[in-house]
Amino acid sequence: MQRRQLLVAGGALCAARPGHALDFAPPRAPARMRADIDRIIDIAVGIRPFRAQGPRIEAQRLHGKTVVHHYGHGGSGWSLSWGSAQRALALVQASGAQPGQRIAVIGCGAIGLTTARTAQQAGYKVRLYAKDRPPRVHSSAATGLWTPDSRIVTSEHASEVWSAGWEAMARASFKMHQSYLGLPSGPVEWHDGYVVADEGFDTPLPRHAGEPDYPDIASRIADLRPRGAALAAGEHPFAKPHVRRFTQLVFNIPAYQRLLLDDFARDGGEIVQRELLSPRDFARLPERLVVNCAGDGARKLLGDNSLTPVRGQTARLIPQPEVDYALIYRAHNLVVLPRRDGLLVAAMGEDDFGNDDLRPDRAQSEAAVQRLAGLF
Ligand SMILES: Cc1cc2nc3c(=O)[nH]c(=O)nc-3n(C[C@H](O)[C@H](O)[C@H](O)COP(=O)(O)OP(=O)(O)OC[C@H]3O[C@@H](n4cnc5c(N)ncnc54)[C@H](O)[C@@H]3O)c2cc1C
Known part of the structure; x- marks a missing residue:
């Protein structure tokens, strides 16, 4: 490889100063992740609310109220949130609810917060009702990667119409995240x-136990991120033969949640801590229109068996600000993100699909950290 190519590939091209030739810094090797189990500071478990048909975004008349259901975003809730909220907002507007009117939003996870903000921006007053708020919501346990196609629909239900709608949501959401x-x-x-x-x-990825077949819809939005590049030995520090570099959008979940909560309050939003126990409780709310963003909570609240819980566990290692790259060990169930609140280590368990066990499994996270150590 030519010296110039090497420098550019290392991301080390410096800005030109007026009157000077281009300066080049020596290529910088990625800082080593300190993958020690005694650096684990937190383990979080959350449930992905998966629906084979994709998220439920539809209006229903229930006990004299219009309820806009907005839940079931699987492993894509953060990524798709804004675009999905726009779809829910269109149903709110179609119900006849007028800007200036107060509406209720149930749930304070990624979907509830972004729906509430989207409604506020459209001129509605919003009151949020939630059993729990961050960081005690499933959304707080998320990895934080732009994954709008993660456990969002099965191949069986991904018709052209559905996929085009998903693409529109993904693009709208992407734009808002920027x-x-x-x-x-x-x-x-x-x-x-x-x-x-x-x-x-090219080797196919193994399928996790019990999981359905998922469609390749990501190719529809391939233009939304830079193309990756294969790296040769000597161009990376990893103890593995096959390495590709990619560039991806990362969500620092605690900071994102706080900002959404602050913006919501600044625009006059209120939060009421309340658990709705049955659909009749929609009718007991003073607001005439309710947007139901209860996530996996809709299984119990509505008895909705179209939802399948998919357990996920993330661990955080002590933050390493010098680490600015993500790391994925393909086919070995390991995703690591350089989040500001810690190195985020996500790993799937063998029996996560259909599993709503919220007890942390420390051995699972320790094994993931040990797999990470083996990559350097
Ligand atoms: C481990 C893990 C990793 C993930 N990684 C990513 C990722 O990298 N990128 C990505 O885009 N997505 C990711 N996801 C998926 C994403 O987090 C989910 O899609 C998202 O959390 C769903 O958000 P939600 O707001 O619908 O549900 P939740 O976060 O579960 O929020 C539901 C809200 O409703 C409230 N509620 C529930 N029932 C009731 C009731 N009866 N009465 C009143 N309130 C109620 C709850 O208290 C809560 O406030 C991940 C998920 C997990 C678990």
Whole structure:
């Protein structure tokens, strides 16, 4: 490889100063992640609310109220949130609810918060009702990667019409996330990352136990991120034969949640801590229109068996600000993000699909950290 190519690939091209030739800094090797189990500071477990048909975004008349259901975003809730909220807002507007009117939003996770903000921006007053608020919501346990196609629908239900609707939501959401870049608390950032693998990238990925077949819809939005590049030995520090570099959008979940909560309150939003126990409780709310963003909570609240819980566990290691890249160990169930609140280590368990066990499994996270240590 030519010296110039090497420098550009290392991301080390410096800005030109007026009157000077271009300066080049030596290529910087990615800082080593300190993958020690005694650096685990927190383990979080959350449930992905998966629906084979995709998210439920529809209006229903229930006990004299219009209820706009807005739940079932699987492993894509953060990524799709804004675009999905626009779809829910269209149903609110179609119900005849007028700007200036107060509406109720149930739920304070990624979907409830972004729905509430979207409604406020459209001129509605919003009161949020939630059993729990961050950080005690499932959304707080999320990894924080732009994954709008993660457990969002099965191949069986991904018709052309559905996929086009999903694409529109993903694009709208992507655009909105970009408006959160460059803020002091860093709710949204772009990071480079590496996918490392023992076998070539053409090798099919193993399917997790009990999981359905998922469609390839990501190719519809391939233009939304830079193309990756395969790296040769010597161009990376990892102890694996196959390595690709990618660039991806990362959500610093705690900062994002706080900002959404602050913006919501600043625009006059109120939060009421309340658990709704049955659909009749919609009717007991003073607001005439309710948007139901209860996530996995809709299984119990509505008896909705179209929802399948998918357990997920993330661990955080002590923050390493010098680490600015993500790392994925392909086919080995390991995703690591350079989040500001810690190195986020996500790993699937063998029996997560259909599992709503919220007890942390420390051994699972320790094994993931040990797999990470083996990559350097
Ligand atoms: C481990 C893990 C990793 C993930 N990683 C990513 C990722 O990298 N990128 C991505 O885009 N997505 C990711 N996701 C998915 C994303 O987090 C979910 O899609 C999202 O959390 C769903 O948000 P929600 O607001 O619908 O539900 P929740 O976060 O569960 O919020 C539901 C809200 O409703 C309230 N509620 C529930 N029932 C009731 C009731 N009866 N009465 C009153 N209030 C009620 C709850 O208290 C809560 O406030 C991940 C999820 C997990 C678990």
